[in-house]
Amino acid sequence: MKGIIFRFGLLAFALLALFQLSKYTLIAPGFSDELWIAIFATLFLTLGFVMSRQLRKNAANDAIDDIDSSRVEELGISQREYEVLVQIATGKSNKEIADTLFVSESTIKTHVSNLLSKLDARRRTQAVTRAKELRILK
Amino acid sequence: MKGIIFRFGLLAFALLALFQLSKYTLIAPGFSDELWIAIFATLFLTLGFVMSRQLRKNAANDAIDDIDSSRVEELGISQREYEVLVQIATGKSNKEIADTLFVSESTIKTHVSNLLSKLDARRRTQAVTRAKELRILK
DNA sequence: GTTGGACCGGTACTTAAGTACCACCGCCAT
DNA sequence: ATGGCGGTGGTACTTAAGTACCGGTCCAAC
Numbered sequence: 001m002k003g004i005i006f007r008f009g010l011l012a013f014a015l016l017a018l019f020q021l022s023k024y025t026l027i028a029p030g031f032s033d034e035l036w037i038a039i040f041a042t043l044f045l046t047l048g049f050v051m052s053r054q055l056r057k058n059a060a061n062d063a064i065d066d067i068d069s070s071r072v073e074e075l076g077i078s079q080r081e082y083e084v085l086v087q088i089a090t091g092k093s094n095k096e097i098a099d100t101l102f103v104s105e106s107t108i109k110t111h112v113s114n115l116l117s118k119l120d121a122r123r124r125t126q127a128v129t130r131a132k133e134l135r136i137l138k
Numbered sequence: 139m140k141g142i143i144f145r146f147g148l149l150a151f152a153l154l155a156l157f158q159l160s161k162y163t164l165i166a167p168g169f170s171d172e173l174w175i176a177i178f179a180t181l182f183l184t185l186g187f188v189m190s191r192q193l194r195k196n197a198a199n200d201a202i203d204d205i206d207s208s209r210v211e212e213l214g215i216s217q218r219e220y221e222v223l224v225q226i227a228t229g230k231s232n233k234e235i236a237d238t239l240f241v242s243e244s245t246i247k248t249h250v251s252n253l254l255s256k257l258d259a260r261r262r263t264q265a266v267t268r269a270k271e272l273r274i275l276k
Numbered sequence: 277g278t279t280g281g282a283c284c285g286g287t288a289c290t291t292a293a294g295t296a297c298c299a300c301c302g303c304c305a306t
Numbered sequence: 307a308t309g310g311c312g313g314t315g316g317t318a319c320t321t322a323a324g325t326a327c328c329g330g331t332c333c334a335a336c
Contacts, residue, residue, distance in 0.1 A: 047183055078312060091264030094293070106315050113294060123322080124293075125263055126229030216282060232323070244285050251324060261292080262323075279336080286328080293322065301314080306307105 072136050075118050082136075084111040089128045089137055210274050213256050220274075222249040227266045227275055 072082055087097040094112065098105045112124060119134075121127040131137040210220055225235040232250065236243045250262060257272075259265040269275040 045183075045185055045189075080313065088263065089267070091259070091261060091267040093261055103313085104315055106317090107313075109294070110314080113296090116294075121229070122294090123229060123231055125226065125266070128263070128266075129227070129229040218283065241283085242285055244287090245283075247324070248284080251326090254324075260324090277336100280334090282332085284329105284331080286330105288327085289325075291322105291324075293320100295318100295320075297318090298316080299314100300316105301312105303311085306309085 071134055075134075075136075077115065077118055077136075081111050081115050081118070084108060085115055085127065085131060085137065088112070088115075088124050089131070209272055213272075213274075215253065215256055215274075219249050219253050219256070222246060223253055223265065223269060223275065226250070226253075226262050227269070 077085070083101065084097060087100060092100070094105050094108045098108045101108070112127075116122065116124070116127055119127045119130045121130050128137065215223070221239065222235060225238065230238070232243050232246045236246045239246070250265075254260065254262070254265055257265045257268045259268050266275065
């Protein structure tokens with residue numbers, strides 16, 4: 001954030017310096033004021049555009065980062081339980097989750113049951129929506 | 139989209155016209171070139187910022203609009219079935235959906251069963267993920 | 277006017293999900 | 307070394323979900 005402002009500020013300064021150089025030296029002494037205005041208008045319009053995009057992209061990345069938060073630990077959800085939660089969100093059955101995680105269906109049932117109580121849900125579908133509300137799932 | 143470009147183009151034109159007026163008339167004939175450049179740089183930097191934001195907002199709205207597409211009809215999903223699908227996605231049970239839609243649980247079961255076959259899913263959780271893949275649910 | 281689809285509701289059934297225990301193992305912290 | 311915790315797995319059970327029919331109403335299109 002601060003880095004972006006610094007870099008774009010530097011760029012703006014460089015452009016103004018370029019103007020000084022070009023006006024009083026050999027490069028383009030004959031340019032009219034209107035032309036200069038037009039050039040700088042275009043330049044800074046573009047600059048504003050790019051800056052805005054950069055800032056947005058940064059904000060978006062931050063948002064993605066804090067979607068998966070450390071709230072999982074606060075809820076007392078263990079590593080394995082979270083893995084099961086992710087599998088539930090993809091729409092798999094207990095048997096299918098058991099197969100992908102190489103454990104028995106009984107184990108998955110235990111994990112799911114623990115997840116439901118920790119997420120304060122009564123159904124696996126509700127657990128998924130709760131998890132998204134709590135920003136621990138995409 | 140075209141409206142935004144038109145409006146901002148008009149705004150840019152107005153600013154340049156303002157420059158012409160102010161330079162050769164009574165308002166501010168004594169301003170130096172550097173000052174003018176600085177003023178226009180700031181103005182157009184802001185303009186670029188605002189334009190970019192407007193365009194982004196528009197794009198976001200478009201994206202939300204085409205998330206709910208007419209693919210629902212292609213799949214032969216009826217109005218009522220879609221309502222049930224939305225309710226499923228919130229994590230409600232058949233009984234809860236029945237209560238909110240003022241029908242019996244049997245009816246909801248029928249709708250859910252039809253939805254599952256139309257969405258090619260075997261569980262309601264899978265139906266939700268399928269629906270999101272098909273962009274008929276947020 | 278009858279055919280078709282959407283909607284509602286029911287019965288009877290199978291299967292999946294969820295609950296409530298219990299037990300065993302491995303770890304690591306007190 | 308003992309207690310707690312995470313992970314695993316089991317049994318026995320209840321409840322929810324899903325399937326496969328059926329019948330009925332309403333409405334629009336042919």
